[in-house]
Amino acid sequence: MSAAATVIQLAGIVLAPLLPGSIQSMKARLQGRHGASLLQPYRTLMRLWGKSAVDPEGTGPVYRIAPALVAACMLAAVAIVPIAGRAGALGLGDDALVLIGVLALSRFALAMAAWDTGNAFALMACARDLMIAVFGEALLVLAMLLVALPAHGTDLATMSSAAAGTQIWNGPAHWCGALAFALVILVETGRQPIDNPDTHLELTMIHEGPLLEYGGRDLALLTWAGAARHWVFIVLGAELYLPHPAGFAAGLLTLTASVAVLCCALAVAESAQAKMRILRVPALLGVGCAIAIAGAGMWIGGVGV
Amino acid sequence: MTDLVPTLVWLVPALPLTGMVLALLARSARGADAMARVVAVVTAAASLALAAIALARGGGPALYGRWYLVDGASGVLLAVIGVVGLCSALVSPSFLRTSGRSWTTAARSRSLYYAALFLFWAALLAVPVAGNLAAAWLIVEATTAASALLVAFSGRRDALEAGWKYLLLTTLGLSVALLGIIILAIGQANLGAHDLQALDWRSLQGAAHGLPKAPTLIAFVLLLAGLATKVGWAPVHNWLPDAHSEAPAPISALLSAALLPSVLLIAWRVKDILQPSVGPGGTRAVFMAFGLASMLVAVPFLWRSLPWKRLLAYSSLEHMGIIGLGIGFGTPLAIAGVVLHVAGHALAKSLGFYAAIPLARVEPKASSRPPSGVAGESPATATAMGVSLAALSGLPPSPLFLSELLILLGGLQAGQVAVTAIAVVALALGFLGLLHALIEGVVGEQPRRRRRARSREERPILALTAILASGMLACTFAGLLLPGSAFIQTLAGGTL
């Protein structure tokens, strides 16, 4: 079983760009445009891989190593996320908190790169990203907590199987968790209303900002990393916060379905509302935290279970 | 050894008295100085010998005579008074050299100074060995007259004011104390004891159970109120900062390091002898109240940046409070702390006052403005000040650190948790003031246009610092042996 899970994890490395691609095309459809195809991200990656990288003046090894480190972190993250309640056999464990640490490392690497270029826009975007991450990380941990409670631990595989079945949805706790994690997905994938992925105005960029200076294979790595980030969080959301059966095969099917559902949801959400003021975001995430803590309280209090 | 005691007991006060006479006869300043040195050394030797005998007896019973009583406590006091008096006499010449005008002509003033100094010293040495309450009172009253003259020695208006306040207040206080003594005498007379022996510590102790409670209690509180004035316990301490800051530095040292504790000793003995008839609760409460009051009252004054000697005076107030607190606790640990504290405080405080002599050379306005950045001009003086203040604020390895620790432990031993906690806080608060003085005074801003001390001038104070500091260290290590020793057990059982 876990071998199969591993295979799918490795597949995830390849499949990841599908997610942003599908979201984009779906968005185009919703907005009545023809839009690019699902495979557009792959084309972009190919093109970038062919180009030569750029080193702005005054940058050093940190700038050069950063994209590789970011991509490596995302690879590790993909290898940590279990598939259909089965942990991978790549020996990186499957602990939620370790996953958070790895993501933090990638974020740090980008920030360092931004500081190395000294580019004001990159730094502005990093500052905002890190500021949002302060609240986002608290929200993420608390959301995870809501599944850790039934699973008696932070083992993602156990958590996923603890969240399986319909019984858990009787109480309000898990609903709170789902709500909180929905916000997490918005934050981490950089979707509206938090961030606008297809903006080209430097002043409004968050996740795109640090990529400004990069080109060629560096940019390819970073773009892929962005896609992998989608993969990690959408799969996690499907694993933990969408209804799914316990078995592996059935779980796999539901997983595919729920991933698709989530992508649609993201597309809809993004076309539905505008980007919010960045200084409002913390309040939103704070509300999320409150909901999560309330959920935890209800779970421990045994409300509705 | 003990057969020497009767002679020594008379010799010890007699020597300085002869010194007084010689001083009045002295013609030249140089001669007076030389005479003072010789007499001081001899006197100190005698008193230390007596102290050694007293202390060597350890837990043994006290030695009595018709007039005298020598026990462990008097041994400690004798040693302290001997050492401090010796140092004061030895630094006096350098003080007289630097001091400005005095209230008589220069020639007279020096012999007058020495005469008063030796009279004062003699009286101080007589107090701890006095075997009789009334006699002790008479001696203390005599010290008032002598020391008042010395306080006003410089003849400046402030000095006169300080001297007058000192004279008036302490005499009033002592008359209140005498009232208590007479009441005790009445009690004794009703028990059929009429002559002076009726007021011997020993016979009082023997008769304590027979004395009627109500009058004895009145006598006790009157005695304590009166002696408190002389000890400088709050709220009747007001003369103390004035007198200490205006008196010549060597005299301030004697006042603070020798006079206050020896009056305290009288109070302590009064407590011990009257406890049986008055009851332990009341006596302890009175001492603890005086102690806490003094410690707390000292705090706001220490927080102000004061002239050097005035600062030391207020710290004396605080330390007398600590000692009183320890006596009030009365448990063996506390008593060990008290003994150590008396010795350590004497050394540290006198060093501080001696440092004021070279300080006056560096900073002529030292009597009116707080010291600052002395290290720049005179490292030796700064060292002396630093050592003294650090020791006084109870920082390890000063003996006062250990003694305060012991006293506080003793307080818990006595079950006085609340009092102990308040005392800890009061100590910490007082420390803030001393700390500020320590930092600013030693390494603070350096006012411009001050003369640097020449290395020749530095030597004496440096030597004195070395001696007294090593003495303090010795006290600390001796103090580690005190708890549980037979000596302390006897003292805790009663000073007599």
Next chain:
Amino acid sequence: MNGILVTCMLALALAIIVVRRRFVGIALLAAQALALGIIAIDLAGGRSEDFLVASLLLLSKAVVLPLLLYLLIRRTPEARPVAAAASPMVRLLGAGAVALCAVLLIPPLGIGDAHTEHTSVALVLVGITIVIARRPILFQLLGLIVAENGLSLLAVSVPGGLSYVVEFGALFDLALIVTVAAAFAQRIHSDLGTGDTELLRGLRD
């Protein structure tokens, strides 16, 4: 008859607190000492050494000290009388209240004569009150001596008499103190030009 004299002593002390002129104050003190001396001699009865003490007491307190003080005021002339700290009535009432407290607060001390006991304690306290209530340096000194007189009154009325050593010693100390105090008074007067202790406020925090 002793009772009357004792009362007189208190009355004289209260008088000292109100009078304005220093000379009168000294005179009243002398009178008080006289009363004390008579009481002492009376109480001494047949005992020779007590009689000696008493007569010495009389001599020194009623004659020598007043003379000394008189010399002092001769040498320290006041241009104009020192302003009063409070109105005479207030001072008198205050002293009276203090004396009353003494009566209330003092249990029988054991000499069998409550009147003397109370009065002597009252005298000590009134002495302190004089120091509180009077600004002139001389009157503060008088207050000191009044307190001492109160002590001697109690001392001489100790049944069987107090040890003469204590009596003499106290007397000697008093003489010493008063001499030194007189010297101070003179210095201060020559320094300030007046004997007003209100001006002695250089040392404060």
Next chain:
Amino acid sequence: MPLLAWAALAGVATLACGSILAATDRLRSGLMVQAAAMALLGVAGVAVLAGGQTIGAPFHSTVGLAFGLDPLSGLFLALLSFTAIPTLLFARDYLPGRPHAPAVGALTGVFLLSLAGVLAARDVVSFLVFWELMTLVPAAAILLAGRDREARSAVYAYIAITHLGGAGVWIALLALAHHGGIGDPAAMASAGTGAQTLVAVAALIGFGTKAGFIPLHSWLPRAHPVAPAHLSALMSGMMLKVALYGLIRVEFDWLGTTPRWLGLALLAVGLCSCLGGVLWALVQRDLKRLLAYSSIENVGIVALALGASLLFSGAGDRTWADIAFAAALLQITNHAVFKTLLFLGAGALDRATGSMDLDHLGGLLRRMPWTGGAFLVGGMAIAGLPPLNGFASEWLVLQSLVHVVIREPLGIALAGALALGGLAATAALALLCFAQMLGLTLLGVPRTQRCAQACDPPVGMRAAMAALALMCVALGLAPGLLLPTLAGLAPGAGAPVAALGAGLHVPGSGSYPTLGLALAIAALTGVLASARGKRRAAPSASWACGQPFVPALRWSSESFTKPLRLVLESILRPRRTIEVTHAGGMVQSVSYEGEVHSLLDRALYEPTVRTGLRAAALARRTQSGNVRTYAAYLLGLVMALLVLAQTGILG
């Protein structure tokens, strides 16, 4: 007497010799002798820790000096030597040429001696002696190194606050000694709740002040920056830890039964400390002050773990109590290592550039590769990034908090949830803070001329920092080897905690395979970096909307934390002054001045001090200078005593 005791004694003696040697103008050799001494002590500590036995005297409550070592003191002693040896090596090249260098070198030895003394003290007197010395010696050294107004006021605040708080230590220890509770939990358990509460509260205040818990922290960011680098390293690295040692001793070892509220109090204090510490850290411009604030944060994390451990042991959950305790000790160890490293690095940067102002540094990684590299490692470690050691302990603390929520009743669980969220936010804030610190100091282009010409320090200093950086990596790669030992140190430890080889594995967690993760990330990074290829386009200027990238466009510390300042305006209360000078209707120049004062200083400390001084001034009126008033006091006293006597209050 066993060999170890001899080793320890020899260490102490050598340390003393080292101090004397340093004082007598043989500074370098003196410091090296001190290092050797610390090595001896470290050997003793490690042996005691590994062997789990105790040497020397046991704890006792009577008066009389006694010294000894048990595994817990052994751990801290080992830690002390591991951090002190590099520090001394650093000081050997750092100190010479500074004011009063010999005296400072000697005091360093005395400081180490007093730290070791606190750890080895086995009775109340010696503990308090060395406790006070530990506070005073660095103060003296600071004043020797520089006596300007700032240093003086910093030292005053330092001693004043720690001494006031220290009253708590005195009360706690005296009470313990009185009840015979030193080294004997049963005594306190029988002494009753009243005494226990007194001791617990007093110890929390006393040791908390020295450890830098908010709101008792105010001295820490003042004192650490003014000290010479190696002293600030020891103060922040070890002195705070020794305070935590005292806290652990009293609250865990000697209190007998631990009250529930204590665990919650520790959680609360820890949360305030870690959030507040990191928040104020990231608005500092002075590098050393930033590091000092981050010490507060890390101490707060330790407090969280300790609180969790208390809660678990209160609920009788031995396994998790041990794990949380181990988490605290691991965090202590890690912080000691990387905070020492960072302070030494700051010292090296200061020495090279002459400035600690973040906005006057930059571009130093390439100019000072050794210092920069070590500094980078330390910064990543303290930011809690895998696979370095900071993350390992943080992971354990997070795990214990998660299990507080899982296993405890509702109220406590909610507190745990709050703490969990707070700690997660702290981690993210630390990331922001240290990304900024490293970026401003090491990356980009140098902001001053001296930065541009900076170069690496002598070999000794480099070796010291490299060694500490290696320790960070090693502790990050193999925390699992330490975990069982640390868990075994918990008072009343239950069954030994199983570890997953080098990695960490606690019940219920999907394990944290440190080695595997590190290997994977390193290898992948290497592969991808090489895959990135050598092909380069012509180097270009970085993008600034087409205009040349002039220094005015560079980012400062203010700008990077701007979004956070705006979001947290109500807590941080930033003040800013912007001056715009016009001439002829045109803006000529704009000057911006922004600063963030500590909220607590303004809301708590300053008012308290003002009130206290005013009250004191009022009280001083009693010394009116009027002799008649004084006589009135006497009369009043006599009257009062007579009344008391008559009313029979005095018996």
